[in-house]
Amino acid sequence: MTGVHGFREFNVLISKDVFFSCIDTLRPEYKVFGPVRDGNQTVFKEISSSADLFMDYSTTMLSPGKMFIYKPKEDMLKFRDDGTLSVAEVMTGVEKQVIVGIHPCDISAIFYLDRTFLGEFVDPFYKARRENTILIALNCMQVSENCFCSSVGTGPHLHIQSGYDVLLTDLGEDYLAEIKSEKGFEVFRVKGQETGPNEWSLKSEKEKSLLKSFKKIIDTRGLDELLMKNLDHPVWATTADERCLSCSNCVMVCPTCFCYNIVDEMSMDLKEITRFRQLDACQDLRFAEVHGGNFRSTRASRLRQFVIHNLNYTSQYGVTKTVGCGRCITWCPTNIDLTEMAKEVQRSRTY
């Protein structure tokens, strides 16, 4: 298939040794990030060698898109008073970077962030980083307890054909590498072998077998309308009052939650102000406070907002916000599960 800029996509079978040596040639031109073992967790971090990579991971607490493209905290402007007031723009993040081993749900989450930051209003910070980032996706090889990507069409294999640079499928000794862009080709100048029907049928069998192993499944047909008609369903208040701590873990780990707050911080000598933005969370009591009024003052209304925003696809960009990664479930200290709340509404609708 030929891409929008005339690049002709191609596929190679590449041995893992060759793949990792390609990754090692990227530094120092690129900063390279990938999944790394850290205690009993896997986290996305900058690596100094491909030997640091742990590609067989199942899931991570934080998503790479919300760490390295949309940063949790970043400076935006500096104001300095040296007798005359000067304003300096702080544009960071234009270093070239490669993120290796991104699972399909997290690639889909980046596409969701693109809709927010590259849509009607373009965010220059996000745009600069997105354009300078090579995304190497990796189809999943295992399904975790809380994954439900198969219910929302974002995994366990990636079927979207563009918007990233390389898609890898683990075939044992080799990766099946689907090169999707010129930037992806930069990484794989070393040629692999041509692919044949065996590799494609192996890939397809792997996906079929993974699809059978999902424990968490949700039927999303008609769900958005159902949720909107059940704003007063008791599940919101019961779950919120009995279990929700308003800690905002769910929002912080969610790869598609994009809200931020802007803060001005003054230096100790009162000469400089730094304006920065940092992640904000709809579960915080002050989030919806406007001029002394608060339109989501109850815990139930805030929890309902999180669930409906994530499971309703018609209201914002015409796609479901959740990518089914299960992080909000895994990292909720009281095990609140948005799919269970939605199922409760499906079982006992109030209209």
Ligand code: SF4
């Ligand atoms: S992580 Fe759980 S307890 Fe914390 S705000 Fe989210 S739903 Fe509530």
Ligand code: SF4
């Ligand atoms: S709402 Fe939960 S399952 Fe969905 S993308 Fe966000 S963290 Fe993942």
